[in-house]
Amino acid sequence: MVKVKDPEVIARLVTSGSYEKKRIFSITAHIDHGKTTATDYLLRRAGLMRPEDAGQLQMTDSDIV
Amino acid sequence: MLAFQDPRHPDDDEPYIFQLNDTPGHISFTGEVSRALRGSDGAIILVDALEGIMTQTETNIRLAVGEEFCKPVLFINKVDRLISELKLSPKDTFEKIDKITREVNELIKKVRPEGSDWSIDFAKNSVAVGSAKHGWGFTYEILLEKKLKPQDVFAKYNEGDIMWLRENLPLDEPILRMVVDHLPNPIDAAKYRIPHIWGGDLNSELGQALQKSDPKGPLYGMITKIFLDPKKNYQATLIGRVFSGTFDQTDSIYLVNSKTSNRVKRLGVMEITDILDISSIPAGNLFALYGFICPSGETFLAADKVPKDKDEAEKIPSFEKINYACRAVVSRSIKPKDPHDLAKLGEVVGKWLQADPTAEFRLNKESMEYILSGIDPLQIEILTKRINNQVKIEIGEPIIVYREKINKKSKEYHTKSSNSHNRLLLYVEPLDKKTEELIDLGKITDLQNEKERAQILREEAGWDAKEARRIVDVYKGNLLVNGTSGLQRFDRVKNDLVSSFRNWLEECIIAKEPAMGIRATFTDMVIHEDPRHTQFAQTASMAYSALSLAMLEADPHLYEPIQRIDIKTPQGTEGGVSSIINKHRGRIHNVIPEGEYVRVQGQIPAAEIIGIADEIRSSTQGRAFFGYEFLGFEKVPGSLEEDVILEIRKRKGMPESMPNTKSWERFIYKRT
Numbered sequence: 001m002v003k004v005k006d007p008e009v010i011a012r013l014v015t016s017g018s019y020e021k022k023r024i025f026s027i028t029a030h031i032d033h034g035k036t037t038a039t040d041y042l043l044r045r046a047g048l049m050r051p052e053d054a055g056q057l058q059m060t061d062s063d064i065v
Numbered sequence: 066m067l068a069f070q071d072p073r074h075p076d077d078d079e080p081y082i083f084q085l086n087d088t089p090g091h092i093s094f095t096g097e098v099s100r101a102l103r104g105s106d107g108a109i110i111l112v113d114a115l116e117g118i119m120t121q122t123e124t125n126i127r128l129a130v131g132e133e134f135c136k137p138v139l140f141i142n143k144v145d146r147l148i149s150e151l152k153l154s155p156k157d158t159f160e161k162i163d164k165i166t167r168e169v170n171e172l173i174k175k176v177r178p179e180g181s182d183w184s185i186d187f188a189k190n191s192v193a194v195g196s197a198k199h200g201w202g203f204t205y206e207i208l209l210e211k212k213l214k215p216q217d218v219f220a221k222y223n224e225g226d227i228m229w230l231r232e233n234l235p236l237d238e239p240i241l242r243m244v245v246d247h248l249p250n251p252i253d254a255a256k257y258r259i260p261h262i263w264g265g266d267l268n269s270e271l272g273q274a275l276q277k278s279d280p281k282g283p284l285y286g287m288i289t290k291i292f293l294d295p296k297k298n299y300q301a302t303l304i305g306r307v308f309s310g311t312f313d314q315t316d317s318i319y320l321v322n323s324k325t326s327n328r329v330k331r332l333g334v335m336e337i338t339d340i341l342d343i344s345s346i347p348a349g350n351l352f353a354l355y356g357f358i359c360p361s362g363e364t365f366l367a368a369d370k371v372p373k374d375k376d377e378a379e380k381i382p383s384f385e386k387i388n389y390a391c392r393a394v395v396s397r398s399i400k401p402k403d404p405h406d407l408a409k410l411g412e413v414v415g416k417w418l419q420a421d422p423t424a425e426f427r428l429n430k431e432s433m434e435y436i437l438s439g440i441d442p443l444q445i446e447i448l449t450k451r452i453n454n455q456v457k458i459e460i461g462e463p464i465i466v467y468r469e470k471i472n473k474k475s476k477e478y479h480t481k482s483s484n485s486h487n488r489l490l491l492y493v494e495p496l497d498k499k500t501e502e503l504i505d506l507g508k509i510t511d512l513q514n515e516k517e518r519a520q521i522l523r524e525e526a527g528w529d530a531k532e533a534r535r536i537v538d539v540y541k542g543n544l545l546v547n548g549t550s551g552l553q554r555f556d557r558v559k560n561d562l563v564s565s566f567r568n569w570l571e572e573c574i575i576a577k578e579p580a581m582g583i584r585a586t587f588t589d590m591v592i593h594e595d596p597r598h599t600q601f602a603q604t605a606s607m608a609y610s611a612l613s614l615a616m617l618e619a620d621p622h623l624y625e626p627i628q629r630i631d632i633k634t635p636q637g638t639e640g641g642v643s644s645i646i647n648k649h650r651g652r653i654h655n656v657i658p659e660g661e662y663v664r665v666q667g668q669i670p671a672a673e674i675i676g677i678a679d680e681i682r683s684s685t686q687g688r689a690f691f692g693y694e695f696l697g698f699e700k701v702p703g704s705l706e707e708d709v710i711l712e713i714r715k716r717k718g719m720p721e722s723m724p725n726t727k728s729w730e731r732f733i734y735k736r737t
Contacts, residue, residue, distance in 0.1 A: 010066055011343045013082040014334055014350050017280065019252045022349060023244050024084040024306070026101045028129055029111035030121035030692065034142040037197035038111060039085065041236045042067060043337065 066334045066341065066351070069241055081245055084334075084351045086289065086304075096423040097290065098125065100362050102133040103262060103384065104289040104306040104351060107248030109240065110139050110169060114161060114194075115146040117659070118168050120631040120692030126169065130183065131176025134258045138192070138243040139169050139185045145196040148222055151661070155219045161660075166192055178257060191247045193239035201230035204239045251278045251349030259308070265382025274309040280347035284310030284318075284367040287384055291361045291420035292353075294338055299455060301358040301416065304335055304351065310367070311347045317368035320359050321383045322512070326368040330356035360422045379514050386507035393425060393579070394626040394671055394695060396438035397445050398461035399452065406456050410435065413455045417448055424448060427571075431718075438466055440695050442675065465626065465672045467713070468581040468698050469573040471495055471619035477588060478618075480611040481734040482603035487558075488734050490589035491611040493619050496544060496582045499526040504542050511539040538563045541579065543570050546586040554592040554599075561604035566612070568605075574613045574724050575621055576713040581698065585612060610732035617726055623706055624698040626671040631664065632681065634689035639663040641684040649673035650702070668696055 013022075029035035067083040086101035102108065108129040112122055129135040141162055147153045153161065170184045177183040185191040187205055195202020208215070211233065221229050255278040259267070266272050274282020288305040312318075314332040319325070333340040335353040346352045364383035372378045401410045414426050414435060424439035439445045442463050449460045474494035481488050496504075500522065503509040508521055519533035537559065538545040545566050547555075566585065573580040593599050630651070634642050636658070642665050643653050651669035658664075669677065674693060681689050701709055707723065715721050 007341050009080070010068055010082070010334065010336075010341060013068060013079070014066070014343055015345065015347060016079075017347070018079070019250045019278070019349055021079055021081045022084070022250050023081065023107065023248050024086065024105050024251060024349075024351060025107035025109060025244060025248050026086040026088050026098075026105040026129070026135065027109045027111055028088050028098065028102070028125040029142075030113070030116070030119040030125075033111050033113040033116065033119075033122075034197040035088070035111050038109075038140065038142065038236070038240065039087075041197060041200060042083070042085070042240060044237070 066336055071245055072238065072241070081241075083244060086351065097361070097421060099128050099132065100287075100289040102129050102135050103287060104304075105129075105133070105135050106251060106254035106258065107244065108135040108137050109243070110137050112139065112141055112165055112169065113146075114141050114144045114165065115150060116633065116690050117161075117165055117662075118172070119633070119690060120629075120694055122169075123172055124694065126172045127176055130173050130178075134178050134254075134261050136181075136183055136247065136249055136254075137169075137173060137185060138247050139166065140202070140240065140243075141165055141192065141194045142197050144194050145199060145222060148219055155216045158219065159215060162187070162192075162194055164660075178261070181257075191243060193243055195234070195236055195239065196230075197236060199227045199230065200236050201227075201234040202236040202239045203234045204242060206242070207234065207239055254278075255308070255349070262385050263308075263382065264385050271309060271382075274348075278349040279309055280311045280349070282309040282348065283370055284312055284316060284365075286310075286312065286348075286352075286365055288359060288361060288363045288365065291358065292335075292338075293416060293420055293451075295454060296338070299413075299416065300355065301419070302335070302340065302353050302355060303357075303359070304353050305365075306351050307346050307348045309348050311345050312352060313345045318365040319368040319371045321364040321366070321381050323359055323363060324378075325359075326371075327357040327359070329354050358416060358419050360419050362422060392440055392626075392695065393438035393466045394440050395442050395445060395463050396436050396466050397449060397463050398429070398432070398434045398436050399449060399458045400432075400434035402457040402459055404433070407433065410452070410456045410458065413452055417451060421448070434461075463675065464716075467576070467578040467626075467701070467709070468624040469575045469578050469616075469621060470580070470582050470624050470698075470700075471616060471621050473620045475615035475619040478611045478614040479589075479734040480607045480614070480729075480732045483606040483732070484598055484603055486593040486595075486598040487603050487607055488589070488591040489587055489607040489611050491585060491587040491608075491615060493583055493585045493612065493615040495619075496542070496584040497526065500528075500544070500584075501542055501582050504539060504544075509539055538566055540567050540570055542581045543583045544585070546584065548586040548588040549590060552590055552592075554594065555590065557596065558590075558592055558599055558604045561601045562608055564601075565605040565608040569609055569612050574616055575623055576710050576724075577717050577719065578623065578713065580616075581624070583616070585615070587611075606732060610729040613729050614726055614733070617724065621724075623701045623710055625701050625709075627668050627696045627699050628671050628674050628693045629666075629668050629696040630674075631666050631692045632689055633659070633662045633664050634681075634685050636661055636663055638685045638689065639665055642681055642689065645677060645680050645684060649677055669693075670699075671695075 027035050027039055068080045070080045086105045088098045088101040110126060130137055147158045147161055166187060173183055190204040190206045193202050193204045255276055259275045263275060271283050271285060286305055286307040288303050290304040292302040292304060293299045314329055317326050317328055331340055332354045333342040340353045401407055418424055426435050426437045429436055437445055452458060475492050477490055477492045479490045503526060509518055515534055522528035522533040523530050535547040536544060537547050570580045632642055639656060646653060646667055646669055649669055650673055651667055653667040655666040678691060711721055
């Protein structure tokens with residue numbers, strides 16, 4: 001599993017003129033179908049979240065008040 | 066902002082970079098979902114294997130694929146529930162997965178861009194299956210590579226070996242592969258998305274740059290989300306996408322709808338809740354910034370590129386309007402526990418509404434409380450909780466917002482102002498369906514230029530060319546038309562007339578509920594030459610009285626919001642569910658058996674929906690799934706109308722009798 005969380009790498013990828021490997025997307029679901037849990041797993045893979053927190057914290061849940 | 070190395074090509078020079086637009090989970094934030102999709106090129110449609118396609122799945126596919134041209138892939142989640150709760154065999158489990166795939170494909174086919182081959186297929190690895198909760202999932206390709214059969218996976222699950230599943234079939238792998246293999250990059254997507262989502266001339270310099278997502282083009286983009294972080298004292302972070310040009314931190318940006326220029330304090334990309342500073346962001350990327358706040362959904366460009374000429378600046382093209390269901394259906398009053406906080410409360414509410422422009426609020430000056438209204442009780446509940454975190458408030462019960470509509474054309478009413486120096490001749494009639502629809506879709510607005518508006522009305526709603534250019538105001542599904550020719554001194558009272566019209570519409574005459582579908586036309590007006598005699602109160606008195614008298618004669622009635630409901634309930638319980646709907650003045654449209662479930666679809670007045678969820682829960686032992694969304698307005702049944710009207714009037718401290726012409730008669734102009 002290769003994950004890249006170095007800010008310099010992110011900045012370079014964002015500003016680079018190459019688009020082949022860029023993807024901009026959304027995840028959509030009916031309420032409680034598991035969107036946030038799934039998103040958290042992607043974050044975990046990208047190293048933005050501790051593995052043990054994935055699926056527990058719902059860090060990206062916009063509905064949290 | 067996530068960077069990944071493709072696990073199939075670990076030696077690649079550059080990793081993939083994924084930019085994820087966060088969407089909220091609940092339907093009440095449809096506007097927010099659409100804006101996130103507007104900023105995206107692809108969408109992962111996630112479906113619960115047990116519940117299958119629900120109301121919001123359908124809405125999401127329609128919005129993602131049909132409205133925003135986002136290419137879809139499918140993730141079928143919670144497959145473990147089929148095994149553990151339904152005890153399905155591997156074969157039946159796969160049949161169920163097949164069925165969901167087929168249904169999703171049917172929905173995609175209905176709305177996908179013409180000529181596209183967008184569909185999803187497990188055999189082509191654009192469908193993944195798994196359990197997000199337990200962290201595993203696979204596509205067909207992954208199973209083949211691991212030399213596994215679906216049966217092996219289900220056997221491991223039955224043995225309770227979640228660890229094995231998680232280690233051998235980690236969930237992120239199929240998601241990552243689907244995104245890499247099936248979702249388009251920004252350059253490919255721009256070619257077909259821009260002509261669909263952007264309203265300008267495709268052959269212009271900007272149009273060409275947008276279709277290429279060209280970092281060297283003129284700067285142009287959209288704000289798709291406002292994020293108010295409680296941990297940062299609710300400072301607003303604006304999230305958006307650069308569609309053309311390169312956004313530099315030193316750029317001042319001009320907002321096309323707000324018509325203001327704004328400075329950026331910090332620019333970068335979002336990493337969950339923090340900004341990672343990047344001083345310049347080229348087209349084909351999302352960004353995050355601090356520095357100012359504006360309504361979510363704004364189009365922007367570089368402030369120094371805005372034409373100096375006002376008329377030219379008016380013509381700056383913006384993105385196609387996102388069609389939110391932007392109607393107040395339910396409201397709650399809020400007021401600060403400490404009366405000194407009233408101003409602060411206004412500020413806080415204002416900020417939240419920039420983030421969610423589908424809700425609205427206004428101050429009731431008599432009770433000194435804010436009325437917060439929106440399309441869905443849950444939306445308002447979430448908003449009130451968020452507000453309460455910043456200012457302690459008292460929150461009223463949810464109240465249904467009705468509409469006041471008319472059913473025939475009135476005769477002309479001739480009224481005078483309270484000082485008798487000004488006169489107005491006016492009639493009202495129901496707005497035609499087509500025009501009402503155009504206003505609803507945001508194609509006709511008060512902000513657009515007169516020529517453009519007239520052209521749309523002429524071409525799409527069959528308006529007379531001359532009449533179409535005489536629209537004085539467009540407001541929430543209503544129109545004010547100038548039916549005179551060569552009116553003297555009209556400019557002096559125009560703004561007052563428009564605000565009077567709007568105030569009158571907001572609290573109309575049956576029960577001070579908002580009016581809808583009204584076209585008012587004035588055919589004569591006499592405006593006194595001395596400005597001291599034409600102040601606001603004068604214009605307002607003759608306008609209010611003429612509008613009210615005309616409306617009372619035009620067969621006015623109260624209309625209530627109706628929700629479409631979609632209930633999936635275990636076989637054998639559908640009779641009970643149907644009778645609950647009928648008991649609450651609902652109607653059943655379809656009853657469709659779907660394997661072990663029955664789908665009951667129908668409609669029910671919003672006023673009845675508040676208690677119905679509990680009743681359905683208890684009648685089905687909590688085994689039914691329930692979804693609803695706004696359908697439209699219907700006339701309150703005659704047998705109930707008077708009671709409903711009197712009840713609202715009582716609540717609002719109005720005279721507890723049906724409306725009549727008495728209070729307006731003294732304004733009727735009689736020739737002497």
